[in-house]
Amino acid sequence: MNSNELLTLLKAIEAGKRSPSLALEQLKQLPFEDMGFAKVDHHRALRQGFAEVILGKGKTPAQVAQIARSLLRRKGSKQNILITRADGKIFSAVKRIARSAKFHPLSGVIAIQRNAEITGKGTILVVSAGTSDIPVAEEALLTARIMGNRAEHLYDVGVAGIHRLLQHGEQLSKARVIICVAGMEGALPSVVGGLVAVPVIAVPTSVGYGASFGGVAALLGMLNSCASNVTVVNIDNGFGAARVASSINHL
Amino acid sequence: MNSNELLTLLKAIEAGKRSPSLALEQLKQLPFEDMGFAKVDHHRALRQGFAEVILGKGKTPAQVAQIARSLLRRKGSKQNILITRADGKIFSAVKRIARSAKFHPLSGVIAIQRNAEITGKGTILVVSAGTSDIPVAEEALLTARIMGNRAEHLYDVGVAGIHRLLQHGEQLSKARVIICVAGMEGALPSVVGGLVAVPVIAVPTSVGYGASFGGVAALLGMLNSCASNVTVVNIDNGFGAARVASSINHL
């Protein structure tokens, strides 16, 4: 509710086009639809210009499907819908509502694509360190694409075999934003960050064992990166990284 | 050393313009100047397009001054020089070498501005939660400016008095990138992130006591932000946040 919008509404009241109590009602009801267990923010997609997103984890299949239906029902909207951290049961429920829904079991992503337009200006490159990091990398890749970005990937280029990474200099240098996904010591973003000038978004993964502490080692490594163009998101948060990358790529 | 550059060099060898051993020497000597205690990377500023930066902490005043002199001596370069985490002693040493150097004691920043051109496309807004967060916010602000960005600030708008923040909706909505600086519970980026569509770079500060654990509470809060356009840098790392923000703002 920023001041511009408030000003417009206040002017409408002054001009007699809206009664105060009606305006208040409008303010209260406009931005979301209350389903009891969730308040669906139809306004957000408009306000922030990206696809609708539903976090599948912690919701029942029925709840996810109900939210998806609400999003699909909105007139005039042609935005893509992304469901993250979903499973087969959620997909079955969603499939009934949206035939075109596609499920990516490795990353647990469901995508309902209604709009294939590329709106991002450049390419988002998703780089990951090991085979086990691919699920998180894929979540990032699919998120970036459904938000209207060209997105490429470069898998299994961990720093212990630095030549594998160095031989992709061209791909690195062409990306507008880079997402670096790595578990264990999380050193990849530092090396990548030193090779490029664009922003690097680091995603620690929970891959590893023992003193990796479920991704904490990678997270700390990334927060302490000696490359200064690196920022970090939560452990395994491929979605968040792609959301920010898309936001940057649309600037 | 990306593959394009390597290809060019290889072609020059093939064309007889360079001998292999000379080429190897060239490869080795080009990117940095070795001072024994430091290898100054003259190449980086060219490669990454921003001001030269010296981390003052952990270096003697003489070392900092010597690196600064090396940077100033390079012919043709007109880039700004930024020294972070400096103190009065470092400033005295630098002042002798660079008369125009300016010291900002609150944030410990020394700036040698040789070029006032604004090259960033939009405005970087630095928002901070409390009065005690200002030193970190100022580091971010000065870094953003010396890297060629328009940068504004909004101080003391913590979430416990949410109206103070909401009344700056216009400033928030005009920024191209937002840096959010907060200690204690680190909740500011979540609120700001929900109000805007642009990338928000969160800087946890070590402000607080007890269970703030020197910024850990704020760091964790920001990593778990329910606003998905938020990324995070290290505790008190105002410089890093501005470096990324500038990188984004120059895209």
Place this chain on the structure above:
Amino acid sequence: MNSNELLTLLKAIEAGKRSPSLALEQLKQLPFEDMGFAKVDHHRALRQGFAEVILGKGKTPAQVAQIARSLLRRKGSKQNILITRADGKIFSAVKRIARSAKFHPLSGVIAIQRNAEITGKGTILVVSAGTSDIPVAEEALLTARIMGNRAEHLYDVGVAGIHRLLQHGEQLSKARVIICVAGMEGALPSVVGGLVAVPVIAVPTSVGYGASFGGVAALLGMLNSCASNVTVVNIDNGFGAARVASSINHL
């Protein structure tokens, strides 16, 4: 065993109404009933004026049922009985003893309501941040009600969509005590605390992943809240929050 009660007893002895050894026995046996595996404190409900509570977790269905029967058997008592962290098996066992028992599977609460009188002075408002926080919020809501309070809820009003919260200003301002339930960064109590003058009891939840560390991020956020009318209970402790809220609401 406070000194007033001791004095009364001592006076009864002096007056010859009680023999010393009998008095000692009485002191020893009065406050609880020893079942071997548990000492049921019949005295507590009298002393503290709220419903009887049994923590289901870590007890067998038979043990829970046995304690419940003991509570139901006490003559003259009409207090409600609350069983927390229960499951279907416990409910089956309890149902046999108390027909009126009701089970709320989402929150694992069993309620045996024998007294519907509202004894709390105002309204306890339970506010929660996300859909996944609802189980903990519901535990708080049901606890508040069975302890004789009017209790309302406001779900899915997380700070990343601050307008959803702000549009419930009236509900917030009418509450006598507010319980704030949030996982992830746990920022909700800071925002709510800044909007109201009444006490806010914050409940961190284990909702989240990665660096949420099972609720630690939310817990630390709440302990460091910049709103000073916020106190905190253990992670997922909806019962405890409501117990304190009820205690405040009965003052």
Place this chain on the structure above:
Amino acid sequence: MNSNELLTLLKAIEAGKRSPSLALEQLKQLPFEDMGFAKVDHHRALRQGFAEVILGKGKTPAQVAQIARSLLRRKGSKQNILITRADGKIFSAVKRIARSAKFHPLSGVIAIQRNAEITGKGTILVVSAGTSDIPVAEEALLTARIMGNRAEHLYDVGVAGIHRLLQHGEQLSKARVIICVAGMEGALPSVVGGLVAVPVIAVPTSVGYGASFGGVAALLGMLNSCASNVTVVNIDNGFGAARVASSINHL
């Protein structure tokens, strides 16, 4: 900025009593005074009904004095002013502005009392475990008093000498709210919480060594209290505990 106030303002606009742009300005300027380094929230004291509070830590003596002067200057206001975490230098600066200011060096509290009216309904009792916990306990005591409460204290009643506590049953039973201050294992609130029916606010202190980890042991102990009427504030946060206690005591 709750919806009632917004409605009133909207009605004033509808009635022609206010122009929309003026109303917006009014909304923006009313609640605080911007000093650059701080936004003083004059509105808060009105909104939340307690004394003005300045956190001394992290501010210069001049800054504290400037904020104090701003608070003292406000016409019609007779509210008390409390400065926490202050030292002798801050006191000197404040003394020049407010002759009646009193400094309590043990707890670092400065109090400017302009109003001695008791507005709280009952007594707030501050109980502390050891001699070293007294500074935090005193901060709580002084805060409670300056916010208009009757407040008493009970020092050095740690649980290893349980009889010292038990002999104060009368004081415990007369309090309307109890603040429990303890370091080391932080067991006091559990024992006190079991003896009374009123809310107990637990303050862990950083007193201890080794595995006390600066108050973490006490904090965890209190969060896990087996007495369910206990809530917790940050380590050493005597002020916060008293602020909540006062809020409860004014209900």
Place this chain on the structure above:
Amino acid sequence: MNSNELLTLLKAIEAGKRSPSLALEQLKQLPFEDMGFAKVDHHRALRQGFAEVILGKGKTPAQVAQIARSLLRRKGSKQNILITRADGKIFSAVKRIARSAKFHPLSGVIAIQRNAEITGKGTILVVSAGTSDIPVAEEALLTARIMGNRAEHLYDVGVAGIHRLLQHGEQLSKARVIICVAGMEGALPSVVGGLVAVPVIAVPTSVGYGASFGGVAALLGMLNSCASNVTVVNIDNGFGAARVASSINHL
């Protein structure tokens, strides 16, 4: 292998009663029997004067049975055998070898009692805080008994109902050693330690949730106990506590 024994052996060599290489062999083979996967220390029971103990956890039923058989086979030995952290499968395997073996499923203890003599001088009292702490308390109780001690228990006397504990003053005062078992905030040993002069061995349990961190809160509480006659063993280590208590009780 203390120096006395070495001297005896050296003297035997000097006296021609033993050849050096034989003596070395003897030294090497005496103290244990090598089973490949385990070196059973027959010597320990002699050296340390208590029952033979097998940790069931991490061993297969067959391995446990094989070790038990080896212990039972030793001629002349009448010592009791204790198997901790066992389950039904281990019990079946052991039962075949030792008919008199008894299984206590709550604590996972198997006892093979061959000697019921009481050798400890006084009584070991096991005190536990809540019903959920009983499994650990029982492990301690059974261990104490099989090691030849009189052992009693006092269950469900947590500090939030301090009167339940205080009414057992006689039992407390008669014990020669006290074992205190508690989860959650782990406050019980501090209170008990303050009431008695004998050594108190504190056992934190993993009972609790959220910020109990699997017993860490209780562990820290006990390490920071303000009662100075308290020492601590590992989380859930009822066996270890009883082993030390027995060692003390046999002095």
Place this chain on the structure above:
Amino acid sequence: MNSNELLTLLKAIEAGKRSPSLALEQLKQLPFEDMGFAKVDHHRALRQGFAEVILGKGKTPAQVAQIARSLLRRKGSKQNILITRADGKIFSAVKRIARSAKFHPLSGVIAIQRNAEITGKGTILVVSAGTSDIPVAEEALLTARIMGNRAEHLYDVGVAGIHRLLQHGEQLSKARVIICVAGMEGALPSVVGGLVAVPVIAVPTSVGYGASFGGVAALLGMLNSCASNVTVVNIDNGFGAARVASSINHL
């Protein structure tokens, strides 16, 4: 306040020898002397049979001296007085009150010996791992002695030179209780515990650097000791270890 004492008092009331209110007064005033900042528990030394102890840390020299005077003034008492964690200033203040006070600067212990009788039954042996652990070991040694025990020490016998320890087998085997003081990896108690049958009290020290985390590594090592006759006290708590050892040695 155990039940025996209460019964005696109750009988005195019944017999008319005491009025109830007088009895209550007596109960309240007997066990300690209230100095405002401290409640000196004269009763404890009687109840627990050891020397009076004052923790110097966190108290002013004047406060320590005042408590010491109170202890010295008590008629008929000839108990020793021990002041731990003291410094030169505290010693100066105490010296004025007690001429015979002796200060041990390495461990910060002040001892006022009024009674040199040996009341402990055997010898307490203090074993420490490295030269840097000596201050903590000395605190243990002096505490053990002033509490009436024969106490010996064995310094610099860390496990990396196991022969240094093994050659003291005789001393180890003669001790009735052993205190093991070690920093770094804290392995000494495991080795010592395996060599003897008596109780071993392990004291982790904060000696070390880096991943010793101020004694945490040693603490965890000791809690996980594979020798089952080991219990643990807080980091650097030489006093506590000796207090328990003395308690055991007096059984």
Place this chain on the structure above:
Amino acid sequence: MNSNELLTLLKAIEAGKRSPSLALEQLKQLPFEDMGFAKVDHHRALRQGFAEVILGKGKTPAQVAQIARSLLRRKGSKQNILITRADGKIFSAVKRIARSAKFHPLSGVIAIQRNAEITGKGTILVVSAGTSDIPVAEEALLTARIMGNRAEHLYDVGVAGIHRLLQHGEQLSKARVIICVAGMEGALPSVVGGLVAVPVIAVPTSVGYGASFGGVAALLGMLNSCASNVTVVNIDNGFGAARVASSINHL
């Protein structure tokens, strides 16, 4: 890609034996085979002179088999193949491709031995503390052997029965490298390190409970070892320890 190799290639280009673009292609394709989900580094075995290793964990049986087939297919190569952290399903898939594959279920190791030559100069001795540490010790033992080393083991020689270790002095003194595997307090490497002059590689295991924190106690103990010839690898990383030991043993 070290400078020697680059120089050779550059010289080949100068000599006309290679075109620059072909050289670049060669550089890019030589070191690994890209399978999409993995980039198999055929170059590494040549470069580092040991067996091929596949980490089974986090890969599907099909993926592991596909990588194994790729390694087996390479002409002229006779190197052994090691698959770690495998299970029965992986073994079934691998067995189809390599008949000679052997599975060791205790440690989850699959070995495909094609070359039994002993290339290491001395013996690698694997020492472990308890029966539960054997799986990790076996992983180390099998890895050492398949990499061409003589390797022996010494199991169940924990420090609480120090004589069991001391009687193996000859084996200890003959080893060229020692791997020490221990959980709980992780003290074994300190004792072993003090007895020998060769490098000791310590492997903490996740064996233990409570305050062992899944191997953290052992890890910290080993990092703080007072024996200075000890280095440490990750918790449960038997493979890594043997990899380094083999690397040392081949010097």
Place this chain on the structure above:
Amino acid sequence: MNSNELLTLLKAIEAGKRSPSLALEQLKQLPFEDMGFAKVDHHRALRQGFAEVILGKGKTPAQVAQIARSLLRRKGSKQNILITRADGKIFSAVKRIARSAKFHPLSGVIAIQRNAEITGKGTILVVSAGTSDIPVAEEALLTARIMGNRAEHLYDVGVAGIHRLLQHGEQLSKARVIICVAGMEGALPSVVGGLVAVPVIAVPTSVGYGASFGGVAALLGMLNSCASNVTVVNIDNGFGAARVASSINHL
């Protein structure tokens, strides 16, 4: 005290060349000289074949000098003496005893070189990431040299400027052992480990701020290194790394 030595001694007794009690005395007194505060292990240098080492930290200048004198006095010994973590005061005290002592203030190392023979077989290369890591790197370098190794260094080659490292391929490939010193994210050992086949000993440093947690981030990164020829020592432990490297280099 390994079994070979014991056997020799036992044979000497059998042959009548030694009396048993004399042999025992000899065993006891041979390996160290007891100074009360320290047991100087003259035997270790013989047993382990490297220079004598004194840890300066935690000892007084007089203690260090006294130990140094004891080492210098031993007849026939020509071994070098190394004092780590020393300061100017310690150096003054040592200088009086050993004129040839040299002090390196950056790393706090004092070296008394009596023997310049190179006994190690190859070169130890010390590689460090940043200028601030040099003190730890220098401790490693000087230790390696005084233990008889050729040692070289390569400073300021952090992974964010990977070309600086890659251009030293020849130096990397010639080293027999590599020590990698790095703070912040500690990624250097992973990159170096992937480039070479020899053992890499990683030393995390406490360089960094915020979430580097005094070297913990680097430590965790190194423990989780994806390069399998990496082992780790304690934070800032340059000495330990060089001690192991020398041990390897002398094999």
